[in-house]
Amino acid sequence: MPSSHPAPLPWFRRPATLAGAAATFTVVMWASAFVSIRSAGAAYSPGALALGRLLAGALTLGVIWAVRREGWPPRAAWPGIAVSGLLWFGVYMVVLNWGEQQVDAGTAALLVNVGPILVALLASRLLGDALPPRLLAGMAVSFAGVIAVGLSMSGEGKASVLGVALCLIAAVGYAAGIVAQKPALGSASALQVTTFGCLVGAVGCLPFAGQLAEDMGHAPASATLNMLYLGVFPTALAFTTWAYALARTTASRMGATTYAVPALVVAMSWLALDEVPGAVTLGGGALCLAGVAVARSRPRARAAATPESTLSDR
Template sequence: MHASRRTELLAAGAATVTVVLWASAFVSIRSAGAAYSPGALALGRLLAGGLALGAICLLRREGLPPRSAWRGIAVSGVLWFGLYMVALNWGEQLVDAGTAALVVNIGPILIALLGARLLGDAMPPRLLAGMAVSFAGAVAVGLSMSDHGGSSVLGVALCLLAAVGYAGGVVAQKPALERASALQMTTFGCLVGAVMCLPFAGQLVSEAARAPASATLNMVYLGVFPTALAFTTWAYALARTTASRMGATTYAVPALVVLMSWLVLDEVPGPLTLAGGALCLAGVAVSRSRRRAAEPEVAPEPRPAKASDSV
């Protein structure tokens, strides 16, 4: 039981690292996106992440993933590392930040639906209630950040495409993580995404020559931390819980973005934004909680752990 509790705590810690770094990515994208086009930014981010991950794999002598994991790695690389990053970067240039947040935050709901359909994930009432509360908070944050009339149909469609790519990538990752390590999954998924973005290599070279150093450093930061590190900690946590529960955890990101924008960019949030952020965090807490069962005085016989047993 102590080993199980330790695994739960490590998974929760990994998930926390992920959401904090993904929240920080929104601040960096604002700087890098002013100098780099969507495809070039995605490619530069993936190349930086791939180099960092490749170096770690060589030091650890990680080796290639087993053949049985390659299907999930390829699908995740195409949908999440490739399609999602380009579509989101492009969509955020055509819609305001609030609208983008609203549309992309249907991703966890799609993950829950796909996870239940394709992976057999359970949909306990607390998970559903927590997701409903968090989504209401995301709507409040999005509405408070929206510039009315600043959206386009194409921009909304691209953000929706990003949400679909995100959900499909997560669901593809889950079964592959039973065969490949978190580091293998992230490294080779990142490389697949980089190959997908190679058509933007010319743009990346020309824009890098003109971009200010701050924008390029932000792009490198995006690759090393919100991509290489955060996607690895995500995969580690996903291997130890359900896709639905991990998707619900990402609803903490809007609340952290509000806090970071306040601290780093001096963007003071209004009452509706603060209330929405609080709802997001409350919903995550509900979705991650479990009903406490009475513990027997004598420990039961050990049984094989299942992914659905973890928080």
């Protein structure tokens, strides 16, 4: 007599595995964005770079959305889409590009990585996310790594007050955008939320259209190609995989995952830009990764009882 129970899925097709792979792809793409921003930012102003990136991302997402025929997001998802689109796709990208022109890369990395802490606090307050000790401990370890990386990469010049303020605004926009996006994923797909969030951000950046046209007339081809890369990969694809993973875990835990980005930036700068990191930088990167591992772990004895503490299998 045949069994009435369906055969278990192979490990590589399980929802938790797919969500974990999506989160990994996201942080790798976001790390690569820092290398591309450094190249494109030399030829494009902050607002123009953000608009060009968002237009390329919106076009890519629009084609995928049309091919998949996912339709319009339900009405309940639009508040979250609008807020995340304006704050995360719009404000965050513009002020981060601007801030990185005012402060060195190490200071920018340190300030922007206040974001995951803000995500955890806002998600706990507004979404009811739990803050288990392992999550808090992992975030503390990762943030210590960010401090080490930031100090080791900082130049001798003093950071401007404007640059510090802009990086902190970017961190707030990033955190608020993630927390706003989470409820929208309860009624709309990851592709819908990302496509229309990117479109909202692009519309918000339209005042920079004139500057974009002017910069494109003088920018080298390499800078323009980097801008298009930013739009297609770190924006269109990586924001979609982020939303897919976010729909299957808490905002706090996903925010902690982004602490892997500084470590990957160090590695990519080493390979792509021949920027050899020092011992302190390498140690800080290792702390970032160790903290993510701690934050994403859970006690074995409670593994079966608390599926919400990691990427769920739903």
